[in-house]
Amino acid sequence: MSGEVAVLGAGMHPWGKWGRGFVEYGVVAAREALADAGVDWRDVGSIVGADTVRGGYPGFVAGATFARALGWQGARVASVYAACASGAQAIAAARAQILAGLADVVLVVGADAAPKGFFRPAGGDRPDDPDWLRFRVLGATNPAYFGLYARRRMAVHGDTLEDFAQVKVKNAAAGALNTNARYRKAVTAEEVAASAVVADPLRLLDICATSDGAAALVLSSMEFARRHGAADPVRIRAVSTVTPTYPTTVLDLPDIATDSASAVAPADGTFRASIARAAYEEAGIGPEDVSLAEVYDLSTALELQWYEDLGLCAEGEGAKLLHDGATSAGGRVPVNTSGGLASFGEAVPAQAIAQVCEITWQLRGAAGARQVAGARVGVTANQGLFGHGSSVVAVR
Template sequence: MKQPMITGVGITDFGRFPELTEESMAQSAILDALSDAGLAISDIQAFYCGNVFGAMLPGQRVLRELHAAGGAVYNVDNACSGGATALNLALQALKAGQYDTVLVFGMDHLSSLGGGPLPLGQRDWNNKRGMIMPALYAMRARRYMQDHDVRPETLADISVKNRKHGLLNPIAKFAKLATREEILASRPVAEPLTLLQCCPAVVDGAAALVLSTRPSRGTAKPVRVLASVVQSGIFETAPVDMTEAEITARAARLAYEQAGVGPGDLSLLEVHDAFTISELLYYEALGLCARGDAARLLESGATALGGRVPVNPSGGLLAKGHPPGATGVAQIVEVCEQLQGRAGARQVNGARIGLTQVTGGGIWGVDHAACSIHILSL
């Protein structure tokens, strides 16, 4: 089995750009990734596109103006996990020898949708009754706070940390410092979550990766993918503990086994912090600490830059925003740059192994519809 390597990365600014299109943003990210890999678009044999809210055939719409040679284009919609799922499929094809050089990209342009939370399918009865994502995570937060004696200030501190990280990331156009008091005093969304504890919902962005089993032509050291796991949610037919991120824990166990590493080997993580409570729950699901100890892990400083295992050094979704099709690919870009020592002011010292985790929700009756986890190393 051939060993695929990530040989080039590209990413656009994440922000609100109504004057742009998702096609133009994806084209920019793709060209940057090709340049980073030292390749031309004619060297790419297949393209994998993650996209959630665009029109039909998003990959082909992007590639037609780049004069791609007509190779295979695979369009992947797996909710917010779409870009990471596209990477998983690309890796399978490379390992099987179907291709030797491919490109994975993800994009979404939410400015064109207007404002408010992400639209969900109205055939799901919980969505009809208002169980949209902020409401669901607010319920999880209330339960977790009650079960583990966690204060609202702890949730706010997740946002404080990630906003500090985001200020060091030049693509994070929404990143602004905020104190704990400012976060708690921001507009209520769904108790106990306030506006600054929710990732910006109207965000545009794109990211791209070149993967190959051939020797790299780029200047940066190629990055290995030690594990790539995609899992789907299990339909819940009985009451469950909503503070247990079951799908993430299940995917993490498979990823650690596949990579031959454990949580203690990780140098950094990029996780799906759509809401502040999410990051706390994922500390536990990913094995960074025991159940109920997430607040203590945060308060120790271990998950901040300079700590033992920084989480979301990019600023995460809270500081960057969340164009769903791009998020999973953007997480991979961040970890690659960290491992290669190219992360600038937010560089994690001695970064050796990084993990990315992204979920996709929006279906009643499951924890999440999808979860993708990748573990990377030089």
């Protein structure tokens, strides 16, 4: 298909708390991806960095920061910020450059050195920022709204704490097999239940940590891939970065505060579902074609929501899909074979790129003990702040 680009290389710096700077992590991941692709850095025509707002000025110009660290060689440079969807939007920018003929080979890098504890808005007071308002006006740190998601599922769909715990059990088992994961230990449902309550009803083991880490991809045109000897590479077929749809299209903060119609969600599904739907439509596939998925499991409850939003099951049937074993290793459509954020934690600019790394290794048949047999189509999903979201479809 004309919109496809090849994934020639994938690389990561293991997640954890290493006490070093994000640039060091990103360079490690970039060099690993270049080696995996068999491409010299001097042959890269463009580099796109996913920004980290916690990394000071170098983090706001991540593309240039990584280009400098790898060595000036004349490549185009771009930097992208979209909160938790930053990595996928960096992939989208790289793909656009390739399809426009501006570069044959593009390096995409995301890395973070996350502070310990709850994320908070960076850069001082921002009363026009919904994230800042959520923290200052509501006192709602991220786990607080994870808990609200969970309570809604319990009220609307009858999900239970035991359902949520089984998501952690599944993802921890996968993470135990992944050398890049921060947490590499299987857990039991009893251990989840015994962990401290952080934001009722979610316990410590129901939510993800904050981590250091990095991921990188080398993308190319299909023509370059063939010249390079990659006859059948993994291909990115779609990248969805759509915004929500609302009845009133001109949204500003006074309207949101005074006009309830401005903040009423559309009748045709959630924002998350629209992200996935746009990706499927662009790729020319449907949920029934998906071999595996990497989703944004900020909490165990949110993973169940993604099953439904990705169309892997009907609304309200996420817990049933889980208990049927469909999303586990060996199931119909394994989800978070990497171990997910449950096993990695959040390194915000890197996580959407890391998802595509996992899909790439799976589609190559190179995921080792985590391998999904016969994997041909993978989909990723992320939700970022302020209307940012992403979904990537990769095929082989």
